[in-house]
Amino acid sequence: VGPAGGRHHRPAGAGRLGSLSGAELLPEKERQQTAGMGEVQGAYGGVVAATGACLLAGLMLRDAEPGEMGKAKSDTPGTVLTPSNPALLEPEVAHFYDHEPQRDPRLLVQCKQPFNGETPHSILAGSFTTPADLHFIRNHLPLPQGLTAEEHSVTVEGVGVGTTRLSLPELKSRFRKTSFHSVVQCAGNRRSEMAAHRLVEGRAPWNAGAMGNALWGGVLLRDVLASLWPQALDLANPVSNRAKHVIFIGADKHGKTGTYYEGSIPLEKALDPNGDVLLCWEMNGAELLPDHGYPLRMIIPGHVGARQVKWLSRIILSEQESQAPWQQRDYRLLPQSVVDHEGAEGEHGWASMPSVQIMPVQSAILTPEAGTVYPAAITASIRVRGYAWSGGGQPIARVDVSADGGSTWTVARFVQQESRPSGRMWAWTTWEADVPVPEPKRSEGGPFKIVCKAMDAACNTQPEHVSAVWNFRGLNCNSWGTVPLRLE
Ligand code: MTE
Ligand code: MO
Helix, strand or coil, X not given: CCCCCCCCCCCCCCCCCHHHCCHHXXXXXXXXXXHHHHHHHHHHCCCCCCCHHHHHHHHCCCCCCHHHHHHCCCCCCCCEECCCCHHHCCCCCHHHHCCCCCCCCCCEEEECCCCEEECCXXXXXXXXXXXXXXXXXXXXXXXXXXCCCCCCEEEEEECCCEEEEEEHHHHHHHCCEEEXXXXXXXXXXXXXXXXXXXXXXXXXXXXXXXXXXXXXXXXXXXXXHHHHCCCCCCCCCHHHCCXXXXXXXXXXXXXXXXXXXXXXXXXXXXXXXXXXXXXXXXXXCEEXXXXXXXXXXXXXXXXXXXXXXXXXXXXXXXXXXXXXXXXXXHCECCCCCCCCHHHHHCCCCHHHCCECCECCCEEEEEEXXXXXXXXXXXXXXXXXXXXXXXXXXXXXXXXXXXXXXXXXXXXXXXXXXXCCCXXXXXXXXXXXXXXXXXXXXXXXXXXXXXXEEEEECCCCECCCCHHHCCCCCCCCCCCCEEEEEEEX
């Protein structure tokens, strides 16, 4: 059953502080292209502010008052505050962004510099494999220049192993190529829902489109390390090695501070024979696009997007995890008691909390779109589509969908699933369900919502309310997927 009007609505107050939202930092033309984002955001009730380097860069694009940022009070729900990452607060100079590529205008621009673009829900709903040019883009820094597949090389070094340089052509010819579908999900996916609950700090007010499922091709890091250091590394018992972490460094750097993007994962994941950590040069059967890491990136299945370093230039085996701000601050899960910058620096702040690695079980509704209006007399079921996924390779076992706030549930049909020979499921599960609107709701009319929740093979499931997982950085939002709708 299609929507009656396809109208969208914006709750009162959605315009408040709206002058700082990502879309509104843009010139009028781009703003129109991103109109869909504002509507969906509005429908979720979140008012969000573009932040940090994005805000600072964004201010150069329009005439906003820098002081507006400071007006966001920590008790203002639905606001996204500027990140407190000192290494990166230094404003960028516009010319560092002179060489950015053309991007598909259908991407919903969350931030222009550095570029953050979200895939529209309707496009994600259309295919198991997310098209490369429509896959969300999350850059922290200007796109690095002058990298080519022919000339590119990576240095591999670390404690107890020495240093080697491997060219990309060498990687391609010396090792066995592997391809599989794997999800890349930004830790900020669905942040707009957390922001609607309580103020968060983060760059982009993503809806559920900061996630994609592509077919990645490359060689296993494990094979490379095993061939480089068959004696020095204990592959059978990874935790017995002196090195405990693998640090990945990108070729992209902050124009002013010179900081390169980096992140690390436990060595154990890299050496796991079924871990599938990939040095990757291919996306959906073609060369990587510049925005997705051309000529070489990491794919770290089941882990957070932030560690899947693009434009890979160095690999370091280390006793310590990465000391970069993205590991030590930005992608750490703070407790609910931390509600402001001061708390983040305190006893239960960045320093004592774990960096995000394996992601929790997740699902979201992609269609119908938020704000869709149905006739109040509707008797037919509503066709709902979405995705489900769990970190660490846990297969998705079930998805449940409800149109009455969770009193009654419909089990969704899986449209497509794919697992590795090991049984690990790095790809998402696409699903659909025909959900009846219960009679009491039909007579009442007005707003209602459809919710979904997934369960993985380890029986992990999603919490009902966002308050259970809210955190100051707005990371790992995995409460029940929700889409607000209306009967008229
Ligand atoms: N790698 C580099 N070098 N620089 C970056 O800014 N962003 C990370 C990760 N790898 C980033 C990076 C983050 S936070 C995410 S979510 C993913 O890339 C996004 O990958 P995509 O842009 O291909 O979707
Ligand atoms: Mo991310």
